[in-house]
Amino acid sequence: MTYEFNITLEEKNYLRELAKKYIEYANLPVMESRKKLWYDHNSLKADKPVVVMETITFHDEIMPALKCQSPAAREIEWNLLIPIINYELINDDKVIPPNYSV
Numbered sequence: 001m002t003y004e005f006n007i008t009l010e011e012k013n014y015l016r017e018l019a020k021k022y023i024e025y026a027n028l029p030v031m032e033s034r035k036k037l038w039y040d041h042n043s044l045k046a047d048k049p050v051v052v053m054e055t056i057t058f059h060d061e062i063m064p065a066l067k068c069q070s071p072a073a074r075e076i077e078w079n080l081l082i083p084i085i086n087y088e089l090i091n092d093d094k095v096i097p098p099n100y101s102v
Contacts, residue, residue: 004072011073018080019100025087026098034095050093055086062089076100 007015025031040046055062062085068074083096 004070007068007070007073011068011070011077014067015073015076015080018077018084021084022080022096022100023098025084026096031095031098034093037093038095052094053090053092055082055090 037046037048037050041050063081066074066077068077080100083094086092086094087096
């Protein structure tokens with residue numbers, strides 16, 4: 001399978017701005033607290049329940065229209081926006097990891 005990575009300069013700049021917001025949220029102190037909460041939960045030592053809202057069934061209602069046009073840029077944009085929008089609108093106990101795998 002071949003994959004085209006023809007991303008315009010405008011898309012690159014926009015994705016960089018999204019990535020800045022993503023890493024800003026990932027580095028918030030609350031993310032470290034949530035990570036500890038999950039470790040405690042998985043070790044059966046949690047003091048409170050973990051709350052997660054699965055949004056996949058209503059992504060169309062909460063996700064903004066994608067700005068990128070090229071397939072590679074749209075995929076990256078989507079993958080960055082999901083945790084950003086989840087944090088901004090839902091703010092459940094999901095952790096935003098401080099990395100983005102390609």
